[in-house]
Amino acid sequence: MDAFDLIIIGAGPGGYVAAIRAAQLGLKTACIDKRKELGGTCLHVGCIPSKSLLSSSELLWNIKEISAANGIIIAQPSINFTKMMTRKTQIIQSFSQGITSLFKKHKISSYVGEASFLSSTEVLVKNASQATQLQARFILIATGSKPIELPFLPFDEKQILSSTGALSLKEIPKDLLIIGAGVIGVELGSVYNRLGTKVQIIEFLDQICTGFDHQLILELKKDLEKQGINFYLSSKVMGAKIASNQISLQVEQKSFSAEKVLVAIGRRPYTQGLGLEKIGVKISPKGFIETDGIFRSNIPNIFAIGDVVEGPMLAHKASEEGIAAVEIMAGHRPQLNYMAIPNVVYTHPEMASVGLTEEEAKKYHLIPKIGSFPFKANSRAKCTGETQGFVKIVTEEKSKRIIGVHIIGTHASELIAEAAIAIQKSLCIKDLINTPYAHPTLSEAIREAALDVEKRALHK
Structure with a gap:
């Protein structure tokens, strides 16, 4: 042995x-x-x-x-x-x-x-x-x-796909139904939507990507809809009919059909x-x-x-x-420190979050003080033409400590690392305000959001 x-x-x-x-x-x-x-x-x-x-x-x-x-x-x-x-x-x-x-x-x-x-x-x-x-x-x-499988839609990875099957298709599907508007659903939906697939996402809850800041979620949904993805929220899949080249889903009073279905309801x-x-x-x-x-x-x-x-x-x-x-x-x-572990959705725009949302801060009986800054007012974002989204910083009013940072926009997955360090080191808002940032960079939006907490934003 x-x-x-x-x-x-x-x-x-x-x-x-x-x-x-x-x-x-x-x-x-x-x-x-x-x-x-x-x-x-x-x-x-x-x-x-x-x-x-x-x-x-x-x-x-x-x-x-x-x-x-x-x-x-x-x-x-x-x-x-x-x-x-x-x-x-x-x-x-x-x-x-x-x-x-x-x-x-x-x-x-x-x-x-x-x-x-x-x-x-x-x-x-x-x-x-x-x-x-x-x-x-x-x-x-x-x-x-x-x-996780649905009882009436067991995975065969040909027509009824898990994320594993959706990452290994041989051909681009003409149309794709996705059950679940979480991270996996919107990311893989984005992939195939960009490749020309008609993508429809059905979600039982009343919002996509639950757990993220509510303002970010609304912004992401709006952007993905502009790109061509259709969402059906507060909708429950009741059953399915599977034919050789088509699957029909019964969603309460509606019926949806596609050649493939991705089930992304969790793990x-x-x-x-x-x-x-x-x-x-x-x-x-x-x-x-x-x-x-x-x-x-x-x-x-x-x-x-x-x-x-x-x-x-x-x-x-x-x-x-x-x-x-x-x-x-x-x-x-x-x-x-679990507060300092970031979460990211790699769509376009990207969405990234670390720490508490404004809603969570209130649940913990903290008094949140908020600052935000839009990328449309950021010089580097204007130069690259990627002006969607914003940075939102949540601080605790009394201590002025940074307790959450939420970003939707280009390269949010990279920008969130700075925010994670700020939470890991229990930095206060003045620590970001007093830090020099290179110009022009997307990261300047973080400093402007920090300034906005103190009602001092320079370009807003």
Whole structure:
């Protein structure tokens, strides 16, 4: 039986990052994943392939919609969808090979197969050719999540798609129905809308991308509708009829038809087959592994991170939790500030948020003081012709501390990093106001929003 200090189950952004950090701390580490290629859902069928397709389709959109305004006249562009998908695959392979190299560099043992607990310190790894028993002082569960199915629309990844199938289509669909207007729904809807697909998104709730600032949500919905996506909110899918080349959805009093349907109603933690019940690991009613606030389950040497524990299902959250968990195992005392973990929607415009929204601040009985600044008044945005959106800063009135920043606009995913640092370091609004910014840059909109909190905006 192979013995280790730490066994990690799952080689996604939580698991593989935790493995590297554990090796840096001197822990003899093994990492198990059912895929031969490292990187998990995020790399293979999630974050990375979706951003590749978003980038490719946005380039097409810019050629068609923006180039003429810049004096660049381009004949009607054509789409080589196969080449677009090949580029996506090459990016995935490159990153996966990079992770494999890092494992070799840090002397991390990698096992391919399905993992299950034999005891609180022993794990069985089974694949088609062999079964291997491993033992360790600590075990970290980082198995991630999987898409939720509707009972009457089981995934076949041909007509009824999960996000996995939607990222691996062979042809651009003529029309696409999306059930769910969350992050996955609007991102993949954006991809195919730009490629010429008729996209309709059906959402049970009364707004898209719940959890973000309400003003940002309204702005994003308006922009996506201008681009051609149709939303049907407060609408419940009641049933479906599936034919060989067409699917009909019954949505209360309406009927919708398309050649493909993407079901994007959320994800659930992936814990099946691990044998957690065998060793007594507690699972919440929602299926999450219960932990004590420092990633430890009710079995003291078994930890859990990422999508299998409560909280936002974000790759970077899983990575931060993985690092913190192994540092705890090594005797360190890391501090993970969940307020400083940003959330991003990679549509056009992008939408990014960190900290509390104005609505959340009020729920916590804080008195929010708000500042905002539109990109249409930002010089760099005018130069690039991308003036949609704004920056909104939420501060606590008494302390003047920054408690939330919300951005919708070009490169919001990059700009939000500064805001995350501000929250991580408990900065006050004067810290942003007194910081010099390069001119002309999009980041100046952050300083102007900070100035607006004090009613001192210079260009508003």
